[in-house]
Amino acid sequence: MRHVTIYDTTLRDGAQAEELNLTTQDKVRIALKLDELGIHYIEGGWPGANPTDQKFFEEIKKHPFKNAKLTAFGSTHLARTTPEACPNLAGLLAAETSVITIFGKTWDLHATTALGIPLERNLELIANSVAYLNERVDEVIFDAEHFFDGYKHNPEYALQAIRAAHEAGAARLILCDTNGGSLPSQVAEAVTEVKKHLPDASFGIHAHNDSEVAVANSIEAVRLGASQVQGTINGYGERCGNANLCSVIPNLELKMGIETIGRDNLSRLVATSHYVSETANLRPFLRQPFVGTSAFAHKGGIHVSAIMKDSKTYEHIEPEAVGNEQRVLLSDQAGKSNILFKARELGYDLKKNDPTVDRLLKELKLKESMGYEYSVADASFELILLRALGKPLDYFHFRNFFVVDAKREEDAEPFTEATVIVDVKGQQEHTAATGMGPVNALDRALRKGLERFYPNLADIKLHDFKVRVLSGAVRDTGGTASFVRVLVESGDKNEHWTTMGVSHNIIEASWQAVVDAINYKLFKDEHK
Template identity: 80%
Template sequence: MRKVTIYDTTLRDGAQAEEMNLTAQDKVRIAHKLDELGIHYIEAGWPGSNPTDATFFEQIKGHTFKNARLAAFGSTHLTRSTPEKDKNLAALLEAHTPVVTIFGKSWDMHATTALGVSLERNLELIHNSVTYLVPRVDEVIFDAEHFFDGYRHNPEYALKALKTALDAGAARLVLCDTNGGTLTASVAEAVKAVVAALPGAEIGIHAHNDSELAVANSLEAVRLGASQVQGTINGYGERCGNANLCSVIPNLELKMGMKTIGHENLKRLLATSHFVSETANLRPFMRQPFVGASAFAHKGGIHVSAILKDSTTYEHIHPESVGNAQRVLLSDQAGRSNILFKAKELGYELGKSDATVDTLLQELKLKESMGYEYSVADASFELMLQKALGLKKDYFSFRHFFVVDAKREEDPEPFTEATVIINVMGQVEHTAATGMGPVNALDRALRKGLERFYPKLSEIRLLDFKVRVLSGAVRDTGGTASFVRVLIETGDKHERWTTMGVSHNIIEASWQAVVDAIDYKLFRDDKRRAQGVE
């Protein structure tokens, strides 16, 4: 089994992505998470290029890593300087990392135009820089910047740049598709040429994703002999990003038979992906292969029916192998299998011929046509399921609510008051409350009337509130109109749950979601008491 080392550059190349802002402490935390995942190399930044990286390299001194080797990144020395006097190379050494990665020009046009030096002088910059660093650090990696563009325009010179670095003592030569525009067939041609020209040399691949081919190009380079892949978690990076390690690693491990971080570490991939996105304060991409929330989510009834018999019918790998999980979604495209699967997941055993299944399916399709989306509101679906089974308990019944919003010229904020009348255990409760807006006032008034009977309602907290206008949702009368969908995420000390309401009126939609949230809390408390768990 061939081993392919994984070189993560999330903290350097990934940090150059638009909207990506990492503090030095963020970078320290991510570095340790990458080490836990089993990453072999962590490119931590460019010492001296900015205050954040300078602080990071100072803070990381003394930290120990179980699997990863830290790498500092920089360029060949300045054209008018020598390695001994170059501030960039000095900063790399002052970072005290076991590995130093430097990039140099391998495209003749970049040497003459961007650097403004002769082709021979550019080779001298590469040779002198690598020669200077090799005896001073454990390992020097050479990134051949724009290698594939260089090979396409002047293959002889591009190969000469690689050989210069190799002869100077570079431990690995990394072929960079810096502009991200190279097609996979061209990558294959160039990699074959490098392997033939430099037999025995350790080759790496660093691909950008401007043509949506970074992962494919990385896998092809490995197939043809590369022993290292550089990339970032979630594909973060400048412009369109870098090769996504969350796709590269499982493809290498599970489909190409390569050894990278190992199967056990692979199960941490989803958690690592989420950790990095949360630390960067970026929303995870739902449809990301392997680790996205939708990667193993099934909506169509035919699909669900098939995966219940054999998951390989519509899943290319076992989701658990990357730390993910299979999900069945409820929607207007659902079939009986979706209902059966979801009911079983929630602890309700329904038979295939149970009339409740057809009743639920019809109600689900009708409500989805109005704008309900039960795939994101499991708590509301479970309450609907309980009602269909005749198991739903009426903790209270609705009589009336009245909401007043007013603002006078002199008022800095509107004044909101809600009045609620409900029947609880045969007693009519008439309560009123003010709040920060109509939904908050309604919630407070409702709970005010209920907490005397159900004290544990004081434990719940509103965690998130989302509103979406749904143009053209179909009425049950056959017409079309705009509905508003409200999603509320609520939590207590035990769990979090999402409920939903849909109406033309945002207050009514919010009321539905709030009532479901409270009903679900009371139901879960009853269930815990029955199980002897408080």
């Protein structure tokens, strides 16, 4: 089986993305997770370029890798000096990595304009730098910066540049689409010429995504013989990002039969993708191929009916292969199959001709038209299902709530107090509490009245609270009178669950979500 190595540059190229900032410890944690995934090369950064990268190379020595080779990244030596006297190369060697990657100019425009040196001098910088480093580390990788643009404008010079690196001892030549403007056909043309002129050279691809084809370009280069793909987790990177390794790896492994990190490690891909996004404090992209939570989510009733018979009808791979899972969404587009699937997933075996299914479908579509979105609030859906099945949820009965918000001085925090009246086990509880805002005050007042009867409610913790203004919902009046949807994510020591409320009144919507969260907890504890 053919093997292609994966070179991850999330910690360097990926960290250049807008809104992505990594501390030294963030980088260490991500590097260890990438090593666990089975990545072959992990580019740690540019030593000396900034304090974070400098500290990373010092700190990572305390954490030896099991699979990956740590790589330091930098440029060819400065034009005004020699390799021996160049601070850039000295900084690379000081990182004490067994592999060093350097980039050099292969587009004549960059040599003459960006560096302001003769073309021949640029070739000397490449050859001298590679040769110097090659005597001092185990492996030198040459990143041919702007190779594809250089090849378009002056193919002879672009080929001369990579030949200089090859003859100086570079272990691998990486053809870079630095501006991200090349198309797969253009990549194929250039790669074919590289193979003709340097048949004994090992080469790879480093593609940027400015034309939305970085993954396609990477796959095309591999098809034509590339033995390494450089990219980032989730496609993070400057401007529009880099080739997304979360798409490249499964395409090579599952579609082309080319070994990269191995099938066993492939099942860790989703977990790694989410880990990196969480560490970077970035929201995961739901519709990201392979690893996104929507990648194998089905909403249309016809689709769900088909996948219940055979998942291949609407899924191009088995989700479990990359660590993902099949999901069925509930919406106004749902059919009976959606409800049967979700009910079975929750442990309730309904039949298609059960009148409960028709009632649920009718209620679901009505509520979805009002702005409810049960695909993101499974706990609220389960409560609707339980009521439709005649399961009692009579832990308490609502009588009244009253909320007072007052602000007495311009710069002072508002004062909030909530009063709640509920009937619990034959007794009426009338409680009040203050809080940080009306929702917090209501939650505290309600729990105050219930915890005497249900002490396990003290275990609930609020993990997230989201409010979204809805457009297009039934009775939507627009502006500040629009309907809002509130999602509350709660949890205890055993599980997390999400509940929902919808109203033109944000307090009422929040109340619905909080009540659902408490009812869900009480039902689950009762039926352990």
